[in-house]
Amino acid sequence: MTWYMGIDIGSAFSKGMIVKDTEPVCFHILRSGINYRTTANLIRQELLSRVNLSQNDISDTVATGSGANNVDFAGRKVSDIICTARGMNSLYPQVRTIIDAAGQSTKLILIDSHGRVTSFVVSEKCAAGSGWFIEVIANVLRVDLNEFSQLSRLSKNPVAFSTSCAVFGESEAISRVAEGIPKEDIAAGVNKTTANKISSLSKKISLEEPCTTCGGGALNTGLVQAIELELKIKLLLPPQPQTLSCLGAAVIARTSSS
Amino acid sequence: MHLIVPGEKLFMEETLKRFIAAKQSLYDNLKQWKKASGKKIVGCHPMDIPEEIVHAAGMLPITLMGFDGAITHATRSLQPTIACNILLENLEMCLNGTLDFLDGVIFADVCDTIPILSDIWLRHSHHVLHHLMVMPKHLNSPSSRRRVSEQFLRLKAAIEKQNNKKISDRALKHSIGVYNQNRRLLKRLYDLRLCKPGLLSASDVSAVVTAGMLMRKEDHNQLVEQLLLELENLPVPTSDMHVKLIVSGSLCGHCDSVLSVIDAQGAYILEDDLYIGSRYFTSLTNEDIDPIEALAQRYVDDIPSPTKFFDANAWANYISNMVIRDKADGIIIVMRKLCEIHADDFPCIQNKLNNGGIPCLMIEIERAGVSEQDKTRIQAFIDMLGVQ
Structure with missing residues (x-):
């Protein structure tokens, strides 16, 4: 052994x-x-x-x-x-695109059947579209990430955020709380904004299916759902995405x- | 500024330390040299300044290539929002007094924001010599070379007026010879690196070139010759396992942080197309014709540049050929944020590289540092070409 x-x-x-x-x-x-x-x-x-x-x-x-x-x-x-x-390939050799929603940045990775990277894009250096942005807003809503994810899925009317910048987004979330907007709509709005950012990143690369997602962001089922809606794809979810x-x-x- | 004591034996590391020291203690060294020599120092804003004319007037031309410190004076209220950080950094040094020791400053309008910078500089500085060259952009017309010559003559006249002394053809030819010697030596260093990849790190090579832009060329020539003697006797390091790259871009400034990440990843740079690199020294000046004509000819016939329009594909072809000729595994292109001339050419370069199946990574830098995301990009790109 x-x-x-x-x-x-x-x-x-x-x-x-x-x-x-x-x-x-x-x-x-x-x-x-x-x-x-x-x-x-x-x-x-x-x-x-x-x-x-x-x-x-x-x-x-x-x-x-x-x-x-x-x-x-x-x-x-x-x-x-x-x-x-390589990790994803060892679990799902058929996967060709990985959306890695990590704490500091989001990466879109194209791989071949051997798990070799053929192309990739990484989000810009600000926190927009990263797990950090979601964590900041979860703090504003005084919920943990698990609760944030569940809340997001209950929303019928996601709030539209005018920014994906974590700093301005935090101020905007505080304003929405002050206006009495329900937490679930704010959470869903954040997930939708993050999914938009990922969608914008995907324009720089040709997504190939099957697609999967990983990183801490993949634990946020509200975000996964928002990405699927935005990109019109079905995401394969590994058991331990982190x-x-x-x-x-x-x-x-x-x-x-x- | 005389960095080498005659007869002194130096080991390679010691020689390299002198380049690095010259780069790091830039202003202190220059101020001391000026005090001791009584000579004038002129700042040349990148790019395309015919430094030989300044040199021939007995002055020391140095390149203004930004700095890493805080920008507190040159705020966006002074500069247009489209100005890149190199311009802001140089203006900051002008406004905060760092460049007070200069006797003059010269600009060439290589991009749209330089003339604005020149105007702001003129209003806020006390430099006696202030000269802006208005260069032709399209160099494929029969009158281009004449117009370049006219601009160089204007610069020469401005310096002569300032110094109240003519610059003789003999002095100018001598300066051209000194600069050509510097270019030949640096070319030898680059040829050596190409033959023995890994002999010097990318950061060390950058320090060698940078030092030359900040000291007397005569001293730099002596120092580079010393380094070459030491390097040429060193064995070739094993290099089969290392990813081999070309790095291009970073017009007007350094990209040392990117080079450091490449070094840390264990990749070798075979050749570069950087401003603080081969773009600065590749073309020689003809020493057998009228010196101003020769400088104009060099300007027109220089390697492809986004500031000189001949053919939309010229730069892309040049870079692509470099990768193919050197058998590099890929290329990293470093673009300064808001560098409009580089951004204009980039799609053409990207198409050319993609069509040729050449792996390419573009890194956009704002100032001296490199973001964590860019580190990830560089590391992944090198690993993509190597370990996997």
């Missing part, structure tokens, strides 16, 4: 996974916090304790994500776009070693 580890240090959440031969065995997710090195070590400890192994039992570790440089125990670092593609990148990192560790 050979074990591999993938660690994804993202801007909001950090994820880790251990793969045995070709099968994912366990994963762990933590808030990234402000010390990525500590977070990476905590994830490693938790993963190893779950499978009762030591670091020496792990044949190779690949790190990814914006904080990958903090994973001192990784053999190497690979871009999260490449890792997400872990695709660390799964891909572990898969790359395995492939490189073999």
